[in-house]
Amino acid sequence: MTNKNPYIPMPVKISRIIDEVDTHDIKTFRFEFLNKEDEAGFKYLPGQFGELSIYGKGESPIGIASSPTQKGYVEFTVQRAGAVVPGMVTSALHEMEEGALMGIRGPLGKSWPLEYLEGKNIVIVGGGFAFTTLRSLINYMIYGKNRERFGSITIIYGARNPGLLLYKDELIEWGKRTDLNLNVTVDKADAAWKGREGFVPAVCKEVAPGKENAVAVICGPPVMIRFTLPVFFDLGFSKANIITSLEMRMKCGIGKCGRCNVGSKYVCTDGPVFSLAELDNLTQEY
Amino acid sequence: MLKKTAINKISELAAVLMEKGTLLAPVKEAAGFNFREISDAGQVNLHFHNTIISPKSAFFPQMEDFVRYQTGKSILEAAPVELNLKPVFLFGVRPCDVKSFEIMDIHFSGTGAVDPYWKKRREAATIFGHAFDLNEAADPAEFYHTLGIGAADPQGSDIFMVTKDNDLLFKSITPKGKKLLEELTMLTEASAGDRKYFEDYIARGHDYKTRFASVEPKAIATEFESIFDNREFWKNVSNACLSCGVCTFVCPTCYCFDICDETLFNKGTRRRVWDACMFTDFTLEASGHNPRTNVYQRLRQKICHKYSFSIRKYGVISCVGCGRCTRYCPVNIDIFSIVEQAVKAKWYKRL
């Protein structure tokens, strides 16, 4: 994208919409590029994000939920925002139908540190809606020969109730694999739920992944992070080996507009992926 | 190359430049001077100290249109707005403001993604720098000297102008400036006396003191980092702050912007518009979370961005001491007083 204007979105078609949860406010959108060269230029890795762009509404930075191993399309899982600030883009997106055209800019930001993760035991901890880029990472790591590049993979994923779990079909597929230690939990079970019940931090403690040669990748709501981190500290994980993804208001996504500035970093270009050790060096304003 | 003309013939020069392209020069308006596109050569007025809005608006206008679209129509019909610029002559820029372009270059085109708008506008422009009048007292708000910028520094300009009695001397600094100066046949050759005067003037510019003694810029970043969490300090210096956008809008090195879709009668434009870290909703996320809800956090962001983050990220202080923020602050907050206090903050023990 060197010669292209980085502010102009590429046209895409919504080829599929998946209603993910019972509350119908989280949907996964599958986009196909209209121009082949755009698709070829959109080289991304798990953890990066894109700006979903609808003219007349604006742009919204969203993590990429698909894995680069899934060819021919990209997926974004989007929650309709608007509890406090009306989410213009996400509301409009939720009204759209398959076949509609819109725009994407990206890929933006830094990915999960795949090279660093190679050869290590990976512990993935996700909570609620923040599971999207972790899903990308998991699908990337378990794809074909990629799996050999990583050690054991432990997944701990929680939602408030069974109806709010994302990617239900994939969870079933992952559960069948022997090379994954999948732990899905809900805060509150319903009659049909046969899995674990309990909060993510408690499940982490129970599963107790070993710290040896291990990296924890954690994404979730602030309250989950707050109670999960101490568990990993107790397990002996160092701050350099706990990795997370920041959320910040972004506009341009390319480090120009100044909005996502935290200390001397821009979340959009220097992040959104940071290790806790890196975050410690940042000013605490995010 | 050094050339000259009489100051009262400035409108003739303006007319020539207007024929060659777009001329942006100081114009006297109700509240003071501002750089404007000149439509009448008589408007150019060099009897100014400095403009209200900095000349950054020549390269980074308050509104920059990206795309025109129509609601209800396909994205494929949206049309990017192409910048087709004639040569631009930015006339009468003060040395401190010239320096600001260099700092903004690092941000917009020197690191990471290249901002095509800034780059194109910058390439289209020829800058006529203009020394401050050394016989006039410095404005109390200014402090460019403190930041190592002389009142008559020609670096960064393509052509640099110095006033000598009733004449205006022009010296080419860059090849681009030299080429233009050669084309400006209405200017006359300067004498040897003029040349000496010019060189002396530039040297004198370094002795032209603005209000503060020099400080060590490199030390400042560290100082600010060490007091970032000193909430008491920041609350104290921001007690008066109204959290308006004046300081950032007049600043030559503030670059934050918003990207807005503005639609009327089904026709719209996606454009960038200046934004300010001092506004309450600057960091408000769609989730409702806002990491900077207090005035002190926003003022701290603004000052640390210029005097600490920028040094760490780009290696320069993102401030040129033009004094605009201080001059136009409704409650007289002075950025450099805060910097001074911060440097002393090690000893600043407040309960």
Added chain:
Amino acid sequence: MSFEPKILGIACNWCTYTGADLAGTTRLEYPQNLRVVRVMCSSRINPSFIFRAFQLGADGVLVGGCHPGDCHYNTGNLYARRRLAVTRKILEFAGIEPGRFRVEWISASEGNKFAEVVTEFTRQIKNLGPQNKFKISQ
């Protein structure tokens, strides 16, 4: 072609809007220039509606509410009276002809009055000509 003004009507649900209905059902004739928006009470009208209407090309704005004392919510129109009086003064000082903005109290039974007011106001706006001050050019 003669000038056909665009007039925005904002009518309260309980009186003026019902009055307009009555004018319609009794087949009273009045000009077609008025487009009516129904609100629950004249006090619901944000003055910005009126500024915005003028910006988006209205040549006149007519507000209709219950007669003072008859408000469905007891006092809504009494607040509205003060507020809209200020709106009028602001428009006037900004340079908009005051005749372009009118507030009328029209009850549910006054179909006749509704037709008369609309007729008279439309004529007045026609005399004033197009409103080009606030109007945003397309």
Added chain:
Amino acid sequence: MTSSFKSIEENLKAEAGKLLESGRVEIVLAYGRGYDENHPMPFVAKHPSDVANMVFNEYCIHNLARYLVRYPRGTKIAVAVKAADCRAVIQLIQEEKIKRDDVVFLGIPVYGMKNPKTGEIIDSKTTCGMYNPVLYDVLLGEEVHGQKIVSPYDVLADYEAMDKEARWAFWKKEFDRCIRCYACRKACPMCYCDPCFIDQSKPRWGDKSPQSHGNLMYHLTRFHHLAGRCIDCGECSRACPVDIPLYLFHKKVAKECEEMFGQAAGMSIDDKPALVNFRVDDSDKILE
């Protein structure tokens, strides 16, 4: 002739010191040193030792009522108020943003205040033209008597005499200069909405870019929101970096409100703001 600024400063320091010492208030809002004599700043004293840094001179024009709503409800605050500032505090009490019991009015009777940008005396031109605070707990000087009383609305005469075309041309030109820095609303003691209507995205009342239509919407609506509430301190106009004479419009609206509703803003804590009030016998004439 000017007020004795020095003695006001002395009194201010003494009273502020006493109030902080006794614990009657937690905060004193007053004026402190700026980067030079002509540029004093709003100043917050929290300790008796802070009062030494207070100043008062003819450039202490800021309306400190602006800062009252920044502190949590119930904070005991003493605030130095000139006549217009005092009316702003009263208006805030009327609007129940603060409680009378939480505020100590340090009244400053004064004339000859100057705008540091222009050096002109602002008494009735851009402020309400009163010299003595209408309400105070402590008076920091002698009441001003014998000064010429000038109606604050006199400056409007030229504009009221313009025909509507000229007035529109005047305001269009002024509003078009607006750069939307929002200094006016931030300097205004009565502008405390969060979020401000112009920052809302649903509905979006005006675009963020500084174009004619958005500027017009922002300013007219702001004038409307301040109708019957503006106490004519003139801070909006002085805060404006491009010198838009907002005070003229505010004065005009205040004048009309006073004529229509028989009440000026911020004159008594027992009043109700004119636009959240009504009289059954309000005349329909006001709509004509």
